[in-house]
Amino acid sequence: MRYRWNTGSLAWLVHRVTGIILSLYLIAHIYVLSHLKDPVAYNKLMAFMKNPLLKIGELILFAIVLKHVFAGIRITLLEMGVSTKYHKSMAYVGALLVFIVWVVGAFYFFREVF
Amino acid sequence: MWSWLLHRITGVILVVGLLYHFILMHFMGHDNYSYEAVMQRLSESSWKIFNIVFLFSALYHGFYGLNGVVTEYVRGYPKKFLKTFLVILPIALAFFGVKIVLF
Amino acid sequence: MSKYYTFKIKRYLPDENPSTRWDEFRVKLNSMERVLDGLIKIKETMDGTLTFRKSCAHGVCGSCAMKINGQNRLACQTLVKDLPEIIEIEPLPALPVIKDLVVDMTMFFHKNDKVLPYLINEEPPPERERIQSPEDQHKILESITCIMCGSCTTSCPVFWADKEYLGPSALLKAYRFLFDTRDRATEQRLEAITGEHGVWRCHSIFNCVEVCPKEIDITKHILKLKRLAVKKGFTGGEK
Numbered sequence: 288m289r290y291r292w293n294t295g296s297l298a299w300l301v302h303r304v305t306g307i308i309l310s311l312y313l314i315a316h317i318y319v320l321s322h323l324k325d326p327v328a329y330n331k332l333m334a335f336m337k338n339p340l341l342k343i344g345e346l347i348l349f350a351i352v353l354k355h356v357f358a359g360i361r362i363t364l365l366e367m368g369v370s371t372k373y374h375k376s377m378a379y380v381g382a383l384l385v386f387i388v389w390v391v392g393a394f395y396f397f398r399e400v401f
Numbered sequence: 402m403w404s405w406l407l408h409r410i411t412g413v414i415l416v417v418g419l420l421y422h423f424i425l426m427h428f429m430g431h432d433n434y435s436y437e438a439v440m441q442r443l444s445e446s447s448w449k450i451f452n453i454v455f456l457f458s459a460l461y462h463g464f465y466g467l468n469g470v471v472t473e474y475v476r477g478y479p480k481k482f483l484k485t486f487l488v489i490l491p492i493a494l495a496f497f498g499v500k501i502v503l504f
Numbered sequence: 505m506s507k508y509y510t511f512k513i514k515r516y517l518p519d520e521n522p523s524t525r526w527d528e529f530r531v532k533l534n535s536m537e538r539v540l541d542g543l544i545k546i547k548e549t550m551d552g553t554l555t556f557r558k559s560c561a562h563g564v565c566g567s568c569a570m571k572i573n574g575q576n577r578l579a580c581q582t583l584v585k586d587l588p589e590i591i592e593i594e595p596l597p598a599l600p601v602i603k604d605l606v607v608d609m610t611m612f613f614h615k616n617d618k619v620l621p622y623l624i625n626e627e628p629p630p631e632r633e634r635i636q637s638p639e640d641q642h643k644i645l646e647s648i649t650c651i652m653c654g655s656c657t658t659s660c661p662v663f664w665a666d667k668e669y670l671g672p673s674a675l676l677k678a679y680r681f682l683f684d685t686r687d688r689a690t691e692q693r694l695e696a697i698t699g700e701h702g703v704w705r706c707h708s709i710f711n712c713v714e715v716c717p718k719e720i721d722i723t724k725h726i727l728k729l730k731r732l733a734v735k736k737g738f739t740g741g742e743k
Contacts, residue, residue, distance in 0.1 A: 288664070345427075
């Protein structure tokens with residue numbers, strides 16, 4: 288069904304999709320980490336994670352986390368009583384902050400690689 | 402009501418926890434996530450508490466969200482199955498997580 | 505300042521054909537006329553089988569809510585001059601269609617019944633009416649203006665997926681009585697809205713606010729309901 292997208296509905300869709308991705312990642316994350324109690328396996332995984340493709344994957348994941356965090360802050364603020372008339376500007380400011388924090392974060396990410 | 406409120410509270414905990422988690426594990430350089438450094442931290446009780454709270458918050462928050470998605474999009478028998486699955490899976494994951502943090 | 509508009513209307517005539525089709529009509533309308541005027545012209549001069557609901561034609565009865573260019577609106581409140589030359593009209597989303605633009609609103613009104621849409625006060629009535637101060641009335645003034653056209657509930661993505669969700673309209677009605685100082689059934693009302701498909705399913709999407717022809721900030725009211733429910737520490741039927 289086609290229906291016009293609004294700021295609020297787009298924010299909801301992105302929040303929901305990122306939420307599902309993060310939940311699925313959480314399952315894998317906990318499961319994999321729980322099998323790393325010896326240094327050999329741990330260092331093997333760390334060496335594997337040096338792969339540039341996986342670094343890009345980590346950066347995408349970082350962006351998803353940030354987007355979900357800032358969208359979540361917006362929803363929580365609304366629920367705590369911040370006026371709904373700011374809901375659109377909050378969404379835009381949130382998206383901007385996601386971008387800024389992501390760029391800063393990516394800088395540190397790569398500084399660590401080289 | 403309480404389940405919903407807890408979802409919001411764990412959300413706030415996760416924001417703080419993730420800040421810590423990301424800075425420590427990704428931005429501060431390799432020394433912070435070498436095997437020795439991680440094991441050193443895991444032996445301290447304050448880190449144990451942080452990790453346990455972080456783990457349970459993440460699991461609750463994530464699976465409450467998935468539960469909501471199932472409530473809205475799935476009907477009938479698959480709904481019952483998935484809802485049960487979404488209770489068992491986080492318990493199993495909590496078991497895995499607690500095992501690595503505490504033992 | 506008359507201009508030709510193309511009305512693309514989604515037709516469903518179950519007696520003729522079990523599937524839907526799009527019909528196009530060219531209508532000449534002046535800049536002061538509304539989508540409803542176009543529909544009436546089509547019905548009177550081009551195709552008498554075109555079916556839609558209308559009554560007051562002045563944004564009070566809420567009969568002519570429909571999806572116009574991808575968004576729910578009242579046909580009687582939408583001026584054609586504000587729309588592009590091609591106007592796409594469909595029935596309200598997510599409700600069963602009876603014919604053309606007429607949808608079965610039973611499900612919608614049933615939700616309304618679930619929130620007990622009447623004053624509950626067991627105390628013996630005073631000699632005259634139960635007094636409500638202007639300040640007290642102000643608390644529920646915005647929610648009282650609802651005309652129950654169904655635009656909000658059928659614009660809500662949660663309702664599209666979860667037909668059991670109470671929806672913005674019924675929750676607004678719940679607000680109207682929960683915040684009425686003459687009402688006494690707070691616990692009963694909170695119980696009615698805090699179930700699995702109640703107020704917690706609202707994700708502050710604001711689609712309802714975008715479409716409300718009475719410009720009610722419905723999400724604001726639902727957020728207040730959530731805060732009230734938390735304040736009362738009321739346990740719903742949820743996990």
